Amino acid sequence: MIRFAKRFIKMLNMSKKPTLQTVAQKAGVSIPTVSQVLRGTGRISAKTQKKVMDAAKALHYVTDGRAASMRSGQTSEIGMIIHYIANPFNAELISGVSDTLEKEGYLVSILDSQDNVERQQRNIEAFIRSSRGALLWVPATNTPHDTLDLLNTHNLPIVTFLRGAYEGIFDHVGIQNEAATSCATEHLIHLGHSKIAYFGGVGASETRIRRVEGYEKALRANGLDYSLVWDAKDDKVSGLEAMLSLREKHPEVTAIVCNGDVVALGASHALRRLGEVPGKSFSIVGFDDIQDASTATPPLTTIAIEPYNFGIKLAQVLINRLKNPKSPTATTLLPFELKIRATTDVPIADNS
């Protein structure tokens, strides 16, 4: 059961706000007539239309979406719940989604769950309370079943993305995580590395599990038995610190496959601080291809996923779902590309 928000905004000066009533009076017609003109039903004469439009414009009339939505059972508001807004990959993705959906007349609100299930629950309740008509969702790690019950009761169209925890139940737009890290790992193996670690991420999010699987699969396929997963939170400073401790505790490791470009760049920075040269003494493969990946020194070898395009694709999948509510759920996996730049090379033993 949901309690109300603690604080409310008392709307000021309600008297000033124009309504259909106000416009109808000024135009000298009835309320339904104004409503029809504004919605463009085409059942009103040109002369009356002009009168109404003029009045509405003069009064700066804007439809009250709450009333309209309540009566018509339709809405143009879409909610999005993501685990971390400020990450540059996600921020670009959000831009792609918003631009596409706004162009179609929708309004997107974004909430940051911080990958926390209680916060996610509150976010979903907030969206239901505010009558969002659809949801774009990155499910938080260990989402409880109660959350699904809530979503199911209120029955809104949902597209999950990035994390494929509910493929088949909802539409999904994702990344070929397993294939991508396999590809990255094989790239390092072909260069001659045998002590390769998986670097970055924390805990068992869907995405990370898949990526680690891809990494391990590539190791197995090439008969390598050394395997190591090293945690690091998803920011540059954490990547830097984790790399320093990795070098100290596991000097045998000569290459890492990273959970994201941000930690990869942090790791790269750590190497330079240790007087090493990324790509020479040690190889690094990133993930995401954020803008900084190509402009960093040295430029980062990474898995490229274009976040803005991902956002566009995600928006399109949602639009499709809304147009065809009855169609079966589908999963869309976007392609990736391994961009080989300067942070990967043959291991130093073979090199010297």
Next chain:
Amino acid sequence: MIRFAKRFIKMLNMSKKPTLQTVAQKAGVSIPTVSQVLRGTGRISAKTQKKVMDAAKALHYVTDGRAASMRSGQTSEIGMIIHYIANPFNAELISGVSDTLEKEGYLVSILDSQDNVERQQRNIEAFIRSSRGALLWVPATNTPHDTLDLLNTHNLPIVTFLRGAYEGIFDHVGIQNEAATSCATEHLIHLGHSKIAYFGGVGASETRIRRVEGYEKALRANGLDYSLVWDAKDDKVSGLEAMLSLREKHPEVTAIVCNGDVVALGASHALRRLGEVPGKSFSIVGFDDIQDASTATPPLTTIAIEPYNFGIKLAQVLINRLKNPKSPTATTLLPFELKIRATTDVPIADNS
């Protein structure tokens, strides 16, 4: 006059959605009773309260905010319009705002105007239509008067931020732009630079005008007559390219005061590409102190503004406004700090 959004979402399966009616029936009480229990008016007996709460929980009831808001004249939804979401400074700022306001029970929706006045107009209309109760706003460059008319008609509490175009009219939370760039410029002058350019930004946004003024004021105060403003869009690649062309066309310039860290880092990268060393052959001062500023090579001398704290402060100013609707409008300027790192030094002529 505002037309409706082009597309709507037809809400499915309305029958399943629980309402006060449903809960009242299950609990065996009247609708107003349920409403009172859920709002916690305290006028209902403990025994009845329990019956109602149990029923509501079992049905996964969530209040319909549209109906509640329409009837009560109160809302907990806040809109935010910013010129660019994906910029890391802004993304962090947004996190600060959202976290603070969510904690207080508000729901924040963010729209990206892309500093385009038509798009901004549509954004504002969307927010009015969707009955946001307050607005956090970075006014787009050259905002027309019609936009202000619209805002004025619908009369919602507004706090502008970053760009102080409407100080006195609305509450404002900003940066001491002029003082900050003056400080940065004087730092360079004291090091011995005399050919200093202002670098980055495009067009005449409020913020940029103030910053350029601060730069020029410092030049005048120190009797320097060389002055140059060099455009660059606010991303790293544009900063890189602009720097290359600046070096080519104005080799006399030995230092730049930047409009933001992102372009400053691009410029720094361009120097390295030219075989120069930022801080040795050429000095750079950034603006914002984003995370990358301190971890870059070399670490960037910059004006520090903590975006997350800025967001918190902004949220607090809004909360204050909502609590005291009648209080006079106020402007809050957050302090800055010049962080001297490695990209500024005495000019090369004196150095060699």
Next chain:
DNA sequence: CAACAATGATATATCGTTATATCAATTGTA
């Protein structure tokens, strides 16, 4: 014990729209 206040629950009107049904005025056809 009558009169009155306090308590707990309910009846009713209302917020601003849109959907449906209705009605008046106009046009077309036999």
Next chain:
DNA sequence: TACAATTGATATAACGATATATCATTGTTG
């Protein structure tokens, strides 16, 4: 000319909640 069909506008009910007024039922007091 009469009657149906069409067009243009309106009257009315409903969406789901809350505010206000009301109504029983208790408990209190002189």
